[in-house]
Protein backbone atom coordinates (compact mmCIF):
# COMPACT_ATOMS: atom_id res chain seq x y z
CA UNK A 348 0.00 0.00 0.00
CA UNK A 349 1.47 3.36 -0.99
CA UNK A 350 1.74 6.29 1.42
CA UNK A 351 -0.93 8.06 -0.63
CA UNK A 352 -3.38 5.14 -0.37
CA UNK A 353 -2.64 4.83 3.31
CA UNK A 354 -3.42 8.48 3.90
CA UNK A 355 -6.61 8.26 1.82
CA UNK A 356 -7.80 5.25 3.84
CA UNK A 357 -6.98 7.01 7.10
CA UNK A 358 -8.98 10.09 6.06
CA UNK A 359 -11.91 7.91 5.03
CA UNK A 360 -11.78 6.03 8.33
CA UNK A 361 -11.68 9.27 10.35
CA UNK A 362 -14.83 10.32 8.53
CA UNK A 363 -16.58 7.01 9.41
CA UNK A 364 -15.37 7.09 13.00
CA UNK A 365 -16.60 10.60 13.65
CA UNK A 366 -19.92 9.84 12.00
CA UNK A 367 -20.36 6.84 14.31
CA UNK A 368 -19.23 8.91 17.28
CA UNK A 369 -21.83 11.59 16.54
CA UNK A 370 -24.60 8.94 16.40
CA UNK A 371 -24.01 6.66 19.41
CA UNK A 372 -26.56 3.96 20.19
CA UNK A 373 -27.10 1.89 23.34
CA UNK A 374 -26.78 -1.92 23.34
CA UNK A 375 -29.29 -3.76 21.11
CA UNK A 376 -30.42 -0.37 19.75
CA UNK A 377 -27.52 -0.08 17.27
CA UNK A 378 -29.82 0.15 14.26
CA UNK A 379 -28.17 3.06 12.49
CA UNK A 380 -24.70 1.76 13.34
CA UNK A 381 -25.52 -1.75 12.06
CA UNK A 382 -27.03 -0.31 8.85
CA UNK A 383 -23.88 1.82 8.40
CA UNK A 384 -21.65 -1.24 8.87
CA UNK A 385 -23.71 -3.45 6.54
CA UNK A 386 -23.81 -0.79 3.82
CA UNK A 387 -20.02 -0.40 3.95
CA UNK A 388 -19.40 -4.15 3.87
CA UNK A 389 -21.66 -4.47 0.80
CA UNK A 390 -19.89 -1.56 -0.85
CA UNK A 391 -16.55 -3.37 -0.28
CA UNK A 392 -17.95 -6.39 -2.17
CA UNK A 393 -17.92 -9.02 0.57
CA UNK A 394 -19.28 -12.46 -0.36
CA UNK A 395 -22.03 -12.25 2.22
CA UNK A 396 -23.38 -9.63 4.63
CA UNK A 397 -26.02 -10.74 7.13
CA UNK A 398 -27.79 -8.31 9.43
CA UNK A 399 -29.92 -8.96 12.49
CA UNK A 400 -27.69 -11.66 13.99
CA UNK A 401 -28.48 -11.68 17.72
CA UNK A 402 -30.59 -8.53 17.47
CA UNK A 403 -28.50 -5.82 15.85
CA UNK A 404 -25.33 -7.82 15.10
CA UNK A 405 -23.81 -7.92 11.60
CA UNK A 406 -21.61 -10.66 10.10
CA UNK A 407 -19.63 -10.14 6.91
CA UNK A 408 -17.94 -13.05 5.13
CA UNK A 409 -14.99 -12.79 2.75
CA UNK A 410 -13.51 -15.84 0.99
CA UNK A 411 -10.32 -16.08 -1.03
CA UNK A 412 -8.54 -19.09 -2.52
CA UNK A 413 -9.54 -22.65 -1.74
CA UNK A 414 -8.43 -22.98 1.89
CA UNK A 415 -10.98 -24.34 4.32
CA UNK A 416 -9.68 -22.60 7.41
CA UNK A 417 -11.56 -19.62 8.78
CA UNK A 418 -10.85 -16.82 11.20
CA UNK A 419 -13.18 -14.33 12.85
CA UNK A 420 -12.34 -10.72 13.66
CA UNK A 421 -14.68 -9.07 16.12
CA UNK A 422 -15.62 -5.47 16.90
CA UNK A 423 -18.24 -4.07 19.28
CA UNK A 424 -20.68 -1.34 18.22
CA UNK A 425 -22.53 -0.12 21.32
CA UNK A 426 -22.26 3.13 23.30
CA UNK A 427 -22.92 4.00 26.96
CA UNK A 428 -25.54 5.96 28.87
CA UNK A 429 -23.15 8.81 29.68
CA UNK A 430 -23.57 12.49 28.74
CA UNK A 431 -20.59 13.57 26.66
CA UNK A 432 -18.59 16.62 27.76
CA UNK A 433 -17.06 17.83 24.52
CA UNK A 434 -16.89 20.77 22.15
CA UNK A 435 -15.74 18.62 19.23
CA UNK A 436 -17.84 18.97 16.06
CA UNK A 437 -18.36 15.17 16.12
CA UNK A 438 -19.65 15.09 19.72
CA UNK A 439 -22.69 12.94 20.46
CA UNK A 440 -25.93 14.11 18.92
CA UNK A 441 -27.93 11.67 21.07
CA UNK A 442 -28.45 13.23 24.52
CA UNK A 443 -27.31 11.03 27.38
CA UNK A 444 -25.55 8.50 25.15
CA UNK A 445 -21.92 8.55 24.05
CA UNK A 446 -19.13 6.41 22.71
CA UNK A 447 -17.12 6.51 25.94
CA UNK A 448 -15.39 3.16 25.37
CA UNK A 449 -14.13 3.68 21.82
CA UNK A 450 -16.37 1.10 20.19
CA UNK A 451 -16.80 3.64 17.37
CA UNK A 452 -13.04 3.25 16.80
CA UNK A 453 -13.18 -0.56 17.02
CA UNK A 454 -16.01 -0.71 14.48
CA UNK A 455 -14.14 1.66 12.15
CA UNK A 456 -10.86 -0.29 12.39
CA UNK A 457 -12.63 -3.53 11.49
CA UNK A 458 -14.41 -1.84 8.57
CA UNK A 459 -11.02 -0.61 7.36
CA UNK A 460 -9.68 -4.18 7.55
CA UNK A 461 -12.68 -5.50 5.59
CA UNK A 462 -12.04 -2.90 2.92
CA UNK A 463 -8.30 -3.69 2.65
CA UNK A 464 -8.77 -7.46 2.67
CA UNK A 465 -11.57 -7.27 0.07
CA UNK A 466 -9.38 -5.12 -2.18
CA UNK A 467 -6.06 -6.87 -1.70
CA UNK A 468 -6.74 -10.45 -0.53
CA UNK A 469 -3.42 -11.92 0.50
CA UNK A 470 -4.97 -14.86 2.35
CA UNK A 471 -6.37 -18.30 1.61
CA UNK A 472 -9.61 -19.21 3.40
CA UNK A 473 -12.54 -17.45 5.01
CA UNK A 474 -12.67 -14.30 7.14
CA UNK A 475 -15.75 -13.56 9.26
CA UNK A 476 -16.19 -9.94 10.30
CA UNK A 477 -18.26 -10.06 13.47
CA UNK A 478 -19.82 -6.76 14.57
CA UNK A 479 -21.48 -7.44 17.89
CA UNK A 480 -24.12 -5.44 19.75
CA UNK A 481 -24.40 -4.74 23.46
CA UNK A 482 -20.87 -5.46 24.69
CA UNK A 483 -21.27 -3.12 27.65
CA UNK A 484 -24.02 -5.13 29.21
CA UNK A 485 -22.27 -8.41 28.52
CA UNK A 486 -25.22 -9.66 26.48
CA UNK A 487 -24.38 -9.08 22.83
CA UNK A 488 -21.95 -11.94 22.20
CA UNK A 489 -24.34 -14.42 23.84
CA UNK A 490 -27.20 -13.07 21.72
CA UNK A 491 -25.21 -13.72 18.53
CA UNK A 492 -24.16 -17.19 19.74
CA UNK A 493 -27.77 -18.02 20.70
CA UNK A 494 -28.82 -16.90 17.22
CA UNK A 495 -26.62 -19.62 15.70
CA UNK A 496 -23.47 -17.63 14.97
CA UNK A 497 -21.23 -20.72 15.10
CA UNK A 498 -23.56 -22.87 12.97
CA UNK A 499 -24.42 -20.23 10.39
CA UNK A 500 -20.99 -18.57 10.14
CA UNK A 501 -18.51 -21.14 11.48
CA UNK A 502 -14.92 -20.12 12.26
CA UNK A 503 -11.91 -21.83 13.80
CA UNK A 504 -10.57 -18.98 15.93
CA UNK A 505 -11.30 -15.38 16.82
CA UNK A 506 -9.34 -12.18 17.44
CA UNK A 507 -10.49 -8.94 19.04
CA UNK A 508 -8.95 -5.71 20.27
CA UNK A 509 -9.61 -2.83 22.63
CA UNK A 510 -8.09 0.62 22.79
CA UNK A 511 -6.21 1.43 25.98
CA UNK A 512 -5.99 4.95 27.43
CA UNK A 513 -2.57 5.65 28.93
CA UNK A 514 -0.79 3.34 26.49
CA UNK A 515 0.87 5.48 23.78
CA UNK A 516 -0.45 5.46 20.21
CA UNK A 517 1.27 2.77 18.16
CA UNK A 518 1.83 0.52 21.17
CA UNK A 519 0.58 -3.06 21.41
CA UNK A 520 0.06 -5.35 24.41
CA UNK A 521 -1.38 -8.74 25.11
CA UNK A 522 -0.61 -11.82 27.19
CA UNK A 523 -1.26 -15.57 27.17
CA UNK A 524 -3.75 -16.98 29.66
CA UNK A 525 -6.04 -14.83 31.81
CA UNK A 526 -6.17 -11.24 30.58
CA UNK A 527 -9.57 -9.89 31.68
CA UNK A 528 -11.71 -10.88 34.63
CA UNK A 529 -15.16 -12.25 35.23
CA UNK A 530 -17.73 -9.79 36.53
CA UNK A 531 -20.38 -10.83 39.05
CA UNK A 532 -22.94 -8.40 40.46
CA UNK A 533 -24.82 -8.59 43.73
CA UNK A 534 -27.65 -6.97 45.60
CA UNK A 535 -28.25 -7.58 49.29
CA UNK A 536 -31.54 -6.47 50.85
CA UNK A 537 -31.75 -6.07 54.63
CA UNK A 538 -35.16 -5.77 56.25
CA UNK A 539 -36.01 -4.76 59.80
CA UNK A 540 -38.40 -2.39 61.51
CA UNK A 541 -37.80 1.29 60.96
CA UNK A 542 -39.16 4.00 63.21
CA UNK A 543 -38.53 7.20 65.07
CA UNK A 544 -34.91 8.34 65.05
CA UNK A 545 -35.19 9.06 68.78
CA UNK A 546 -36.29 5.52 69.67
CA UNK A 547 -33.97 3.01 67.94
CA UNK A 548 -34.53 0.42 70.67
CA UNK A 549 -38.21 0.22 69.74
CA UNK A 550 -37.47 -1.33 66.35
CA UNK A 551 -34.57 -2.91 64.51
CA UNK A 552 -33.37 -0.48 61.93
CA UNK A 553 -31.18 -1.56 59.02
CA UNK A 554 -28.60 1.19 58.52
CA UNK A 555 -26.11 0.21 61.22
CA UNK A 556 -26.47 -3.43 60.14
CA UNK A 557 -25.79 -2.40 56.53
CA UNK A 558 -22.69 -0.43 57.57
CA UNK A 559 -21.37 -3.43 59.50
CA UNK A 560 -22.10 -5.67 56.54
CA UNK A 561 -20.24 -3.36 54.11
CA UNK A 562 -17.21 -3.54 56.42
CA UNK A 563 -17.47 -7.30 56.89
CA UNK A 564 -17.65 -7.86 53.13
CA UNK A 565 -14.15 -6.36 52.89
CA UNK A 566 -12.82 -9.52 54.56
CA UNK A 567 -13.82 -11.80 51.66
CA UNK A 568 -10.79 -10.84 49.57
CA UNK A 569 -8.45 -9.96 52.43
CA UNK A 570 -9.13 -12.93 54.73
CA UNK A 571 -11.05 -15.67 52.93
CA UNK A 572 -9.50 -15.98 49.48
CA UNK A 573 -5.97 -16.97 48.59
CA UNK A 574 -3.68 -14.00 47.93
CA UNK A 575 -2.53 -15.95 44.86
CA UNK A 576 -5.92 -15.39 43.26
CA UNK A 577 -6.57 -11.87 41.99
CA UNK A 578 -10.08 -10.80 42.99
CA UNK A 579 -12.08 -7.70 43.89
CA UNK A 580 -15.28 -7.21 45.88
CA UNK A 581 -16.58 -3.65 45.63
CA UNK A 582 -19.67 -2.33 47.38
CA UNK A 583 -20.80 0.54 45.21
CA UNK A 584 -24.20 1.62 46.54
CA UNK A 585 -26.02 1.72 49.87
CA UNK A 586 -29.61 2.87 49.69
CA UNK A 587 -32.12 3.01 52.56
CA UNK A 588 -35.70 4.14 53.03
CA UNK A 589 -34.75 6.28 56.03
CA UNK A 590 -35.07 10.05 56.24
CA UNK A 591 -33.34 12.48 58.57
CA UNK A 592 -35.51 11.76 61.58
CA UNK A 593 -36.73 8.26 60.66
CA UNK A 594 -34.65 5.11 60.91
CA UNK A 595 -34.79 2.86 57.85
CA UNK A 596 -36.51 -0.51 57.84
CA UNK A 597 -34.94 -1.36 54.53
CA UNK A 598 -31.39 -1.18 53.22
CA UNK A 599 -30.08 -2.25 49.83
CA UNK A 600 -26.40 -2.88 49.23
CA UNK A 601 -25.23 -3.22 45.64
CA UNK A 602 -21.86 -4.09 44.25
CA UNK A 603 -19.60 -5.85 41.86
CA UNK A 604 -17.04 -8.66 42.14
CA UNK A 605 -14.18 -9.62 39.80
CA UNK A 606 -12.20 -12.82 39.53
CA UNK A 607 -10.29 -14.95 37.03
CA UNK A 608 -11.43 -18.51 37.86
CA UNK A 609 -14.95 -19.91 38.24
CA UNK A 610 -13.91 -21.51 41.56
CA UNK A 611 -13.01 -18.08 42.95
CA UNK A 612 -16.28 -16.56 41.78
CA UNK A 613 -18.16 -19.41 43.47
CA UNK A 614 -16.20 -18.89 46.69
CA UNK A 615 -16.90 -15.14 46.70
CA UNK A 616 -20.62 -15.88 46.48
CA UNK A 617 -20.44 -18.56 49.19
CA UNK A 618 -18.54 -16.30 51.59
CA UNK A 619 -20.86 -13.39 50.87
CA UNK A 620 -23.85 -15.49 51.85
CA UNK A 621 -22.18 -16.70 55.08
CA UNK A 622 -21.10 -13.19 56.11
CA UNK A 623 -24.46 -11.66 55.22
CA UNK A 624 -26.40 -14.26 57.17
CA UNK A 625 -24.15 -13.89 60.21
CA UNK A 626 -24.19 -10.11 60.19
CA UNK A 627 -27.96 -9.95 59.71
CA UNK A 628 -28.43 -12.32 62.66
CA UNK A 629 -26.14 -10.20 64.83
CA UNK A 630 -28.27 -7.11 64.15
CA UNK A 631 -31.63 -8.88 64.25
CA UNK A 632 -32.61 -8.08 60.67
CA UNK A 633 -33.34 -10.37 57.73
CA UNK A 634 -31.22 -10.53 54.59
CA UNK A 635 -31.52 -11.73 51.04
CA UNK A 636 -28.59 -12.04 48.63
CA UNK A 637 -29.10 -11.91 44.88
CA UNK A 638 -25.83 -12.86 43.15
CA UNK A 639 -25.44 -13.18 39.38
CA UNK A 640 -22.66 -13.70 36.85
CA UNK A 641 -22.50 -11.15 34.03
CA UNK A 642 -19.14 -11.65 32.32
CA UNK A 643 -16.95 -14.76 32.22
CA UNK A 644 -13.14 -14.49 32.49
CA UNK A 645 -11.22 -13.96 29.25
CA UNK A 646 -8.34 -16.39 28.68
CA UNK A 647 -6.11 -15.95 25.66
CA UNK A 648 -4.95 -19.03 23.76
CA UNK A 649 -1.13 -19.33 23.90
CA UNK A 650 -0.67 -20.31 20.24
CA UNK A 651 -2.87 -17.46 19.04
CA UNK A 652 -1.03 -15.02 21.30
CA UNK A 653 2.19 -16.05 19.54
CA UNK A 654 0.46 -15.46 16.20
CA UNK A 655 -0.79 -12.06 17.37
CA UNK A 656 2.74 -11.03 18.39
CA UNK A 657 4.08 -12.23 15.02
CA UNK A 658 1.41 -10.18 13.22
CA UNK A 659 2.10 -7.19 15.47
CA UNK A 660 5.78 -7.21 14.47
CA UNK A 661 4.76 -6.26 10.92
CA UNK A 662 2.66 -3.31 12.17
CA UNK A 663 4.26 -1.87 15.33
CA UNK A 664 7.84 -0.79 16.12
CA UNK A 665 9.66 -3.61 17.94
CA UNK A 666 10.06 -1.50 21.09
CA UNK A 667 6.32 -0.80 21.17
CA UNK A 668 5.22 -4.43 21.46
CA UNK A 669 4.94 -5.74 25.00
CA UNK A 670 3.59 -8.57 27.07
CA UNK A 671 0.89 -7.07 29.32
CA UNK A 672 2.30 -7.32 32.83
CA UNK A 673 -0.79 -8.48 34.65
CA UNK A 674 -4.40 -9.42 33.93
CA UNK A 675 -6.90 -6.54 34.10
CA UNK A 676 -9.79 -6.65 36.55
CA UNK A 677 -12.12 -5.23 33.91
CA UNK A 678 -14.36 -7.52 31.88
CA UNK A 679 -15.08 -8.17 28.20
CA UNK A 680 -17.95 -9.85 26.43
CA UNK A 681 -15.42 -11.23 23.88
CA UNK A 682 -14.81 -14.02 26.43
CA UNK A 683 -18.14 -15.64 25.45
CA UNK A 684 -16.81 -16.59 22.02
CA UNK A 685 -13.95 -18.47 23.70
CA UNK A 686 -16.40 -21.07 25.01
CA UNK A 687 -16.54 -22.24 21.37
CA UNK A 688 -13.16 -21.51 19.75
CA UNK A 689 -9.72 -20.40 20.90
CA UNK A 690 -9.11 -16.68 20.64
CA UNK A 691 -6.85 -13.79 21.43
CA UNK A 692 -7.71 -10.33 22.69
CA UNK A 693 -5.19 -7.49 22.45
CA UNK A 694 -4.82 -3.88 23.56
CA UNK A 695 -3.77 -0.93 21.38
CA UNK A 696 -2.68 2.44 22.74
CA UNK A 697 -5.18 5.30 22.75
CA UNK A 698 -2.50 7.78 23.85
CA UNK A 699 -1.08 8.94 27.17
CA UNK A 700 -3.32 12.02 27.17
CA UNK A 701 -6.51 10.01 26.67
CA UNK A 702 -9.30 10.36 29.24
CA UNK A 703 -10.13 7.02 30.89
CA UNK A 704 -12.66 4.64 29.38
CA UNK A 705 -16.27 5.38 30.44
CA UNK A 706 -15.30 8.98 31.28
CA UNK A 707 -17.55 11.75 29.91
CA UNK A 708 -14.53 13.46 28.28
CA UNK A 709 -13.21 10.32 26.59
CA UNK A 710 -12.76 10.23 22.80
CA UNK A 711 -11.20 7.57 20.61
CA UNK A 712 -7.88 8.78 19.17
CA UNK A 713 -8.02 8.70 15.36
CA UNK A 714 -4.23 8.37 15.16
CA UNK A 715 -4.72 4.77 16.32
CA UNK A 716 -7.08 3.79 13.49
CA UNK A 717 -4.56 2.47 10.95
CA UNK A 718 -2.68 0.49 13.62
CA UNK A 719 -5.84 -1.46 14.45
CA UNK A 720 -6.78 -1.99 10.82
CA UNK A 721 -3.28 -3.11 9.87
CA UNK A 722 -3.15 -5.47 12.85
CA UNK A 723 -6.43 -7.13 11.81
CA UNK A 724 -5.12 -7.54 8.25
CA UNK A 725 -1.75 -8.86 9.43
CA UNK A 726 -3.36 -11.42 11.72
CA UNK A 727 -5.53 -12.76 8.87
CA UNK A 728 -2.48 -13.13 6.64
CA UNK A 729 -0.51 -14.67 9.50
CA UNK A 730 -3.21 -17.29 10.21
CA UNK A 731 -4.51 -17.92 6.69
CA UNK A 732 -1.10 -18.22 5.09
CA UNK A 733 -1.07 -15.37 2.61
CA UNK A 734 1.69 -12.95 1.81
CA UNK A 735 1.38 -9.39 3.03
CA UNK A 736 0.54 -6.85 0.35
CA UNK A 737 -0.08 -9.40 -2.37
Ligand SMILES: [Zn+2]
Nearest residue numbers: 448483704705
Ligand atom coordinates in the same frame (compact mmCIF):
# COMPACT_ATOMS: atom_id res chain seq x y z
ZN1 LIG B 1 -16.73 -0.19 28.09
Ligand SMILES: [Zn+2]
Nearest residue numbers: 448449450509
Ligand atom coordinates in the same frame (compact mmCIF):
# COMPACT_ATOMS: atom_id res chain seq x y z
ZN1 LIG C 1 -15.21 -1.35 25.55
